[in-house]
Amino acid sequence: MSDNTKLNKKIQIGVLAVQGAFAEHRTMLEKLGVETFEIRQLRDLNQHFDGLVLPGGESTVQGKLLRDLGLFEPLRERIESGLPTFGTCAGLILLAEKLSNDGHTYFATTPVTVERNAYGRQLGSFYTEENFEGIGKIPMTFIRAPLIQHARQDVQVLATVQNQIVAVRYGNQLGISFHPELNNDLRIHRYFLESIIQARTQYSISA
Amino acid sequence: MSTENRYELNKNLAQMLKGGVIMDVTTPEQAKIAEAAGAAAVMALERIPADIRAAGGVSRMSDPKMIKGIQDAVSIPVMAKCRIGHFVEAQLLEAIEIDYIDESEVLSPADDVFHINKHNFKVPFVCGARDLGEALRRIEEGASMIRTKGEPGTGDIVQAVRHIRLMNQEIARITSMREDELFNRAKELQVSYELVKYVHDHKRLPVVNFAAGGVATPADAALMMQLGAEGVFVGSGIFKSGNPAKRAAAIVQAVTNYKDAKLIAKLSEDLGEAMVGINENEIALLMAERGK
Numbered sequence: 001m002s003d004n005t006k007l008n009k010k011i012q013i014g015v016l017a018v019q020g021a022f023a024e025h026r027t028m029l030e031k032l033g034v035e036t037f038e039i040r041q042l043r044d045l046n047q048h049f050d051g052l053v054l055p056g057g058e059s060t061v062q063g064k065l066l067r068d069l070g071l072f073e074p075l076r077e078r079i080e081s082g083l084p085t086f087g088t089c090a091g092l093i094l095l096a097e098k099l100s101n102d103g104h105t106y107f108a109t110t111p112v113t114v115e116r117n118a119y120g121r122q123l124g125s126f127y128t129e130e131n132f133e134g135i136g137k138i139p140m141t142f143i144r145a146p147l148i149q150h151a152r153q154d155v156q157v158l159a160t161v162q163n164q165i166v167a168v169r170y171g172n173q174l175g176i177s178f179h180p181e182l183n184n185d186l187r188i189h190r191y192f193l194e195s196i197i198q199a200r201t202q203y204s205i206s207a
Numbered sequence: 208m209s210t211e212n213r214y215e216l217n218k219n220l221a222q223m224l225k226g227g228v229i230m231d232v233t234t235p236e237q238a239k240i241a242e243a244a245g246a247a248a249v250m251a252l253e254r255i256p257a258d259i260r261a262a263g264g265v266s267r268m269s270d271p272k273m274i275k276g277i278q279d280a281v282s283i284p285v286m287a288k289c290r291i292g293h294f295v296e297a298q299l300l301e302a303i304e305i306d307y308i309d310e311s312e313v314l315s316p317a318d319d320v321f322h323i324n325k326h327n328f329k330v331p332f333v334c335g336a337r338d339l340g341e342a343l344r345r346i347e348e349g350a351s352m353i354r355t356k357g358e359p360g361t362g363d364i365v366q367a368v369r370h371i372r373l374m375n376q377e378i379a380r381i382t383s384m385r386e387d388e389l390f391n392r393a394k395e396l397q398v399s400y401e402l403v404k405y406v407h408d409h410k411r412l413p414v415v416n417f418a419a420g421g422v423a424t425p426a427d428a429a430l431m432m433q434l435g436a437e438g439v440f441v442g443s444g445i446f447k448s449g450n451p452a453k454r455a456a457a458i459v460q461a462v463t464n465y466k467d468a469k470l471i472a473k474l475s476e477d478l479g480e481a482m483v484g485i486n487e488n489e490i491a492l493l494m495a496e497r498g499k
Contacts, residue, residue: 018463019226019247040464056223057247058283064245065463068456089223102282116282122306123329125216143219144284144306182219 011197014039014049016075018065020057020090024181028189029053042070051084051197054091056143056179059116062090063106076107084172084196085109086189092175093146100149110170111152118147118164118177132167133158135191139183140166147177172196210326214351217331220284220306221352221415224248224438228428228459229417231255231442233273235280241445244455247438248284248307251277256313256360257443257482260492265315268296271303278303286333291498292318294327301330307352308332310345312497313359313442322498325349335419337370337495339377339406343398346414353412355436356495357420360443362484364421364430366495371418371434382410420495423448423481425461425474432465449479 013029015022017038026036037047052075054062066072079085079095087095094106096114119125125143132138133156140161148165151157159167159176166177174196180188227247232238238249253269254262268289278285284306289296291310296317300308310323312335325332326349335356336342342353355374357367381392381403393403405413418431419440428439439462445455457474464470 017226021222021225023225024222041467041470057225058223058227060242060283061227061245061247061459064243064456065460068245068460069463121278121304122217122220122284122331123301123304125220127212127216141216141219143216143223179219182222 011035011051011193012037012047012049013051013053014044014047015053016055016062016066016091018069018071019061020055021179021181022053022055022057025053025055025088025189028181028186029193032186032189032193034193039071040069042074045071045074049083051086051192052079054085054087054094055181056089056091059090059093059106060104062094063104066094066106072106076109079107079109079173082172082200084174084192084200086174086176086192086196088176088179088181089143089145092148092177095173095175096148110155110168110173110175112148112155112165112168112170112175113150114146115149116146117144119145128161130159130161132188134195135187138180138187139185140178140180141182142166142178145177148175169196172200213329214326214349217351218414220331221333224284224352224417225415226463227438228455228462229286229438229440230445230455231440232277232446235276237446237451238277238280238285240452241455242281242283244452245459246283246455248286249277249281250286250288250309250440250442252288255443255446256494257362257447258360259313260360260485260490267314268293268299271299274300274305275303278305288314289323290314290317292316292321292323294323297323297328297332301328305330310334310350310498312356312494316497322348333417335495335498336374338373339381340396340398341499342374342412342416343396343402343406346412347398347402350414352415352417354417354419354440355431357418357422358487358490359420359494361421361487361490362423362444362447362482363487364423364427365487367418367420367422367431368434370420370495371431371436374412374416375435378406378410378412381406422458423484424478425457425471428458429461429465429471432462438462444482447482449481454478454481
């Protein structure tokens with residue numbers, strides 16, 4: 001399928017927009033022809049959405065704002081009951097069941113153990129290109145990134161870098177250490193739309 | 208890794224800070240309060256701008272030990288300031304693996320002509336600007352994030368508003384220019400044609416742009432966001448106020464929901480005393496005049 005193929009317009013994605021690089025995710029998704037909206041407070045959840053994006057940013061800030069704004073429990077319930085959810089970097093931290101170097105956990109819906117700031121401070125941030133299961137070689141930008149130290153057996157590992165897990169899928173949850181929203185490559189967002197959202201709905205591709 | 212990759216990664220970190228509040232802190236305890244209140248990053252410095260202003264004299268980079276203490280206390284990014292043009296202070300900050308260097312007019316300038324060649328560094332730089340020309344000159348020198356200068360340590364928002372409005376107007380003007388007019392505009396702004404062309408094509412700066420200098424209340428922060436800032440630095444405004452933890456948390460929420468007046472009104476209740484503040488015409492030292 002070419003990059004120009006538009007997915008069905010009816011797909012609606014809510015992008016958590018309390019802090020971080022949410023605008024970049026919206027741009028990527030809109031290029032794929034789906035509609036997006038920002039989730040900044042409780043009333044934003046009144047709209048229908050088929051999928052949720054948890055963007056990069058600071059997980060401590062996002063976690064606090066989720067609670068302060070009353071978004072935490074409603075979103076956790078929806079993720080747990082199967083809402084397709086795509087978390088990058090801080091978003092992966094929000095999804096992780098355990099954090100090895102932090103007493104807090106957030107949604108804790110993906111059975112993985114994640115180490116925050118696993119590559120150190122900003123000097124440890126890096127760019128690489130590695131294989132992503134079912135997609136091939138893709139650009140990967142790691143910014144003060146976390147990594148997945150351990151994944152339960154029923155979690156599918158989608159990518160590794162230097163023998164460390166950097167992308168997983170658990171049911172309808174997709175958790176990624178790096179930032180596919182920062183490189184101009186739509187394939188991971190397309191994977192989320194096609195393999196996770198369309199697989200559970202009747203949406204078709206309107207080429 | 209190529210220099211270009213490193214610059215991209217440094218711009219990317221600023222993207223992750225968007226929609227966030229970066230708070231000045233002077234001790235590990237304050238850093239923890241800031242982190243718990245929802246700071247997206249902290250700026251480690253020995254004295255906040257209001258105290259620098261009160262103390263007078265030459266102000267310099269902070270003690271590395273003090274900065275390291277703050278790095279150890281929190282998991283969010285830690286920034287620190289060096290003097291304008293003082294590339295050795297910047298080297299020291301890079302040596303202790305700071306996440307972002309602020310080449311800042313809040314400290315006494317070390318060089319009254321040249322800024323730091325920020326391309327020589329692997330760590331990212333944020334710089335202050337009062338207008339588009341200053342912003343693009345700093346970006347040309349390698350800054351990967353810009354903030355308005357405002358007027359630090361005053362608790363007066365007027366200069367930050369002036370700076371972001373001016374930047375917006377100048378961006379709008381470039382956007383509406385014919386392509387053949389851009390060459391001359393680049394000459395006037397003393398920057399490369401490529402940067403002016405970027406602004407023309409994208410209707411924005413090529414890097415993230417925060418507000419700084421004078422933010423003291425949730426309403427100030429939301430004002431700057433509604434004027435187009437992508438996040439906010441709060442210096443003296445938090446730890447010079449009556450209830451720092453509460454004020455900090457309120458400013459964080461106001462930045463996320465900067466258009467929701469009802470919510471911001473509620474957040475603004477019972478915050479205790481705001482920092483006292485100094486009016487523009489009462490200050491002897493205009494820090495924003497440093498480093499053009």
